[in-house]
Amino acid sequence: MTAALPPALDATLADLLGPEGWLTGEAARRAHGEDDSRMSALPAAVALPRDREQVAAIVRACREHRVPIVARGAGTGTAGGAVPFQGGVVVSFARMDRILEIRPGDRCAVVEPGVLNGDLQQALQPHGLFWPPDPGSYERCTIGGNLACNAGGPRAVKYGATRDNVLGLVAVTGSGKVIRCGGPWTKDATGYDLTHLVIGSEGTLALVVEATLRLVPRPAAQAGLRALYRDAAAATAAVSRLMRQPQVPAMLEFMDASAIALLRRNGAEVPEAGAMLLVEADGDHDTLPYALQALADAATGDGMLALDVATDGSARDRLWAARRALSPALRSIAPGKINEDVVVPVSRIPGLVSGVEALAAAHALPIVVFGHAGNGNLHVNIMYHPDDAAESARAHAALEQVFALVLSLQGTLSGEHGIGVAKRDWMPRALDAATLAAMRAVKAALDPDGILNPGKVLPPV
Template identity: 60%
Template structure:
């Protein structure tokens, strides 16, 4: 579609030179890390809340789609403007407005990068727990849109547990605040948690009040290798069943280890049936006992080696396998299908066994790794040609059915976007989807905010 000239004039009045309608600019904001793309008709770069209110009102008046965007690291197509219209890139709303150590909170605009926020918090002795692998370049707004968490979620929670309040603009063009500046609150509906994970389909977030956590004094890193993936999966269940919660518990399967080893042989990546990367944090007086408790739980049938890093250099070396995974996979399959799924931790052995059966049945290379402490695995299908791509998509549908049968869910942190939208009826019953559509209509009665995403 092409937007009305009257809307272009209105946008020019709101944004001035921060409006782009030239083709190169539109192409630059036509895609995300899902490799899907669709050309918007215009791109705007808000710098303040009032502009966002005016933007939404203008788009609503002209019934024009409006897609909010962070830095485009999403893997499900959630920020691709599939119906054209206007893309609002929040990269210039990137101020850290307030850091308040006494109240353990920070107030930020959505375009602040996760990594920049962590660096700003470090001198105060705090951090914001969500730490997706894209943290150096992903934005806080994007983290909130998909509830993107990362390894530390196993102990410290996701953005939903680490956000106190939001300022936003609904699809009506009306600005509002929700949440509190306090760690407790029971005043009405929890709109803050509702907006987080909504992928910009309900409102555009313009400010976030984030809950901060004191940085632990020390961290210990452990690496455990196992004979097979089933042994590692059972070890995860044992570790999560004892009182000491690790701050990271990452799983890497045999196929992933071999890929990483071949890609970076100098890194000393072990070849094994599976590997667990475990981190434990805390105060020096209690950390040795915590490490021993986790080590004791890791030991069991199938354990081949358990190593504890002695210093920062060895810690970095132990993490080499995890860091080498993404480049290794891209080398083999530029069109890799990267999905994240979640099951209860006790069902991880069944999920991993099921994934291996599906890979064999469909004759597709599948690499599995991820945040095992949450039961959140990243399942990467690596098709190398058109025939394998077709088999991979058939395999994916069966994977989602398996996850739901194991009482799991379609996504832990990547979101739904375009990629998983067709499978929503598999995960949610009609009454639940009906209520979600009613919520969408209340926030966005004309359906202009990120249309075609999330809800089937």
């Protein structure tokens, strides 16, 4: 049962936001109470502010009544980070969706958090620029959501994740104060780096109301490689070779045998193999052939079965269509999916893949592994039938062992999805007590009453 809001708070926010910005009907609350984790909970109300002043007023009013606030973008998160488990007010940034400035001379853009990643990319095209973060949901996800979980994507291997591509923020802390950190410059040694602290904090430290994003020139030319291997060990050895040589790939994606088999069952034109790498190079027309040759040389080695080169746009699209088709195809295996975006050092990828293969056999479950091999960030997808109690229990037992395996390989719990609640209880095993205490001290400083996205990221004391 969702706790009702204090009448005084309801009246204050209804007056502030008006009927289009203050929603208390069940349909609206339900629509804003879930994300792609398939978890859900009902908030007491939904606020849709139009500007930073309204955001600050919402936070101050909720703080006065000790009512939780959960910030929300488009709901594409997979870790339950935007689910209002403690009720309270969901703050949706759907109406704060303006691109405020595009500054080609400074290679930056200033945006509100509700701007869609895909819309921003379209707006930047005439300027010959792009913003590097490219999560799989880029057409639907918001910049605010990207900031919340430090989103990545295939391009992160060369261009970095969200945190590497933000110059400054304006945000509202849990006390309702507006802070400014960073700005339209690329060097800054002025005080603490609050910009990068807020990014990835999943709405637990402050609500971002404006971001200054670092832009990159769009490459003049791109080309791709598809390398097929005898087994995962041969493919992951190639990943290490690729990342040791000077030419950094623009993308480097791995698919294991189960991923390839899934694609073939769903009609994709992919040859049979034990593993596959998709590699992309970008640059100018003069240097691209040399970059592509360097990557092809590194990809070649023991266990490689075939190497295909795609230099024109349509050929590259055919190569990457298989990667884009993977996530939707997973549901054809089983309706239940536990998707974890774990990270290990690149040199430890072979241990991760072989360990997951052993877990799949031990638990008699399909586990599909693919993802951003150049960063050591692989998506481990445990497939199961939720209505089968025994199978569900095996799936969650396998998940625990996946996390234990990752930590034993000196890895970490999340590369781009965030912690939310899905991985929160593993934080004490991933981080030592002193580090968690420092994080709690930061949380208390910026959100003294603990109203911002309570229960997320940090485990209970």
